[in-house]
Amino acid sequence: MPLDTSTYNLALLRVDGRRWNELRQQKGQLGVQPSADGSAYLEMGNTKIQCIITGPNERDTKSTSSASTAPTSHGLGATVAVSIMIAPFATVDRKRRGRNDKRLQEMQTTIASGLAATVQGQSYGPRSTIHISLNVLSQDGSLLACLINAASLALVDAGVPMTDYLVACTAGSTSSYAAADEEADPLLDLNTQEEQELPFLTLATLGATDKVVAMVCESRVQLTRLEGMMATAADGCKGVRDFLDGVVRDKGELMVQEGAIGRGEVVSSMDLD
């Protein structure tokens, strides 16, 4: 279903009522799965993801057969294995996707190599694997970005050392043809409707810095707009990083309140950054 983008120029409001640089509503939760080594639940708009982390443990070739793997610390550290499962009921029309779906494989590889760049895996040794399994329960745009954010949140819950959060965000452009170059606005955090209509890219940065870890763009974009889109996405990544950090701090607060950790130790370690 094509999106009527012409209305954007009238009020500068998008189909869901956001302005160009607004993120969708986000909701995050840490430690949702008590039996896992680490877990997180993340909602960005209507995209809902649950991430389960098993490990680091000894490499199990059987369970990682369909997962994409990437070694950390130049092959000296633990391997990051990512497998994505999209629930058949995640999309509006039910659609069953096989595990060897090429698009899924590509996303898995992107996430695995992106996380391998931030995970300090040398403390585990090269024969261990951190298995990240991502369950997509509901899908409404910015899937890759959401998966990256959920994985990074769950890694924090699992206590895997990382240099910073790996955060990702999408950015698009309001028009897809060259003539409208002047009035084209970059858009942040697209939903499915916008993704189907507009050119967009997914950008993953290391925390709030401008260090780009991964960038995926599968649509035709005017070269002149690329820079604006990347800048917008990087801004979005900052917002996402703040949000994820908030989730982690809230969880820490909660653990202190519940008496799981003493107050002093937590506060001192959290004030380090």
Add this chain to the structure above:
Amino acid sequence: MSSTSQHLLLSPAELAYLHGSLSLITPGPIRPDGRSPTQFRPLTAETGILPGTNGSARICFADGTEAVVGVKAEVEKTPVPPYEFVASTEGRKGHSSAPKKSSRKSKKTTTEDEEISMDVDEDDEEAAGVNEKARVSPDWVELSVEIPGLRDDDSGTVFLTSMLTEALLADGEFVKKLWINRRFHWKLYLDIILISPPLSYPLPLLSLTTHLALLATRLPRLKSEADEDPMFDDDWAAATFLYPRQDTTSAKASNKSPKQPSAAAAAAPASRPPITLLVMAVGDNIIFDPSKEELAVADSAVAVSVAEGPSSETEPESESIPATSTKRNLHLLSVRTIDPPSRLTPPGVPNSVNAAAWGTMTAATPTTTTAATAPANESGAAKHPDARVTETEDVVGVWKAPRGGAKFGMLGAMVAKVLERGGVAEEVLDGLEGVDLT
């Protein structure tokens, strides 16, 4: 074979200890987690977690296993064989709203005959509607199970899928709810996802989650009539539950006209989707909802599917007793034996006959005379008649895998224990009733 065989790091001695404590008779079985034999693991449940589905549920067992079920419905055309289609259009003439013009034309010519034929047609229609409802297909339900780390075509996954499907389709009542009209039906997709790694045999978890998701499933309200192309109410608040609420009086009122095809879902009596319970036997003890460790020493394991039919209104006693205490009308749908992993664990061998422990000769020779006459180089325990006897006998503290299938008496007792009044099935259904359906 099912996927109950998982890596379990218990030694033969530990298995024997577990088996011993579970088969105790005088104080009853002592379970590792301190539960009573009929007690379930505590669980947290919620429904309506995914607004994009027709119904969804999530259950988390206390041991950390978690499952999510999403139900999606699509309208599908029912394939009608050509000769039946002709018959049905003839029967429909003069009755349904579409061919009104033709009936008006015929009114000019005949008035009384028309009336009579209308009545006859209506009867035909009703009879046809009943026949049509009987002509439902189990293909209208599609169920898929996703277990992390296992392939889609893994035998365990396939077995679980077919067991849950079987329970759903066993009494043939469920597919009737999906009937829209002669030409269309709902196709229901049930997608079951185990989120956590399979820590215990996930059958009860998946079954209970499916049960809740089906209870929470709603289908849009039908606006069109008879055999028209179906039109549905846009208002989700007006959507009807697949399993109508028990407390709503409208469901009971419409009970009297169950032949009305348009109100198929609403007219269905207050029943509930099936549940499948895992029951196992150790010695003479029957244990419900076994954990992985308990299942490892089971003599036999059985999956019992139970459904709740309409609460029996023929019984006079139900009038006096308040609605909450009326007994449930449970009926058995299916029983499946499950291969417990204990069949796959090799039996422990006492040292006295274990050739690897150099026990064959030294232990056997002083006690028996036949062994003394045997030549010393014939050391295999299999060749030794006495050693074979000791191998098949029970030795205290040595794990021995059960042999043979479940005993008939035990199977009967297990099923009876599920179905009995105030039994486990009722308890589980009562517990699930407490879940807020949104």
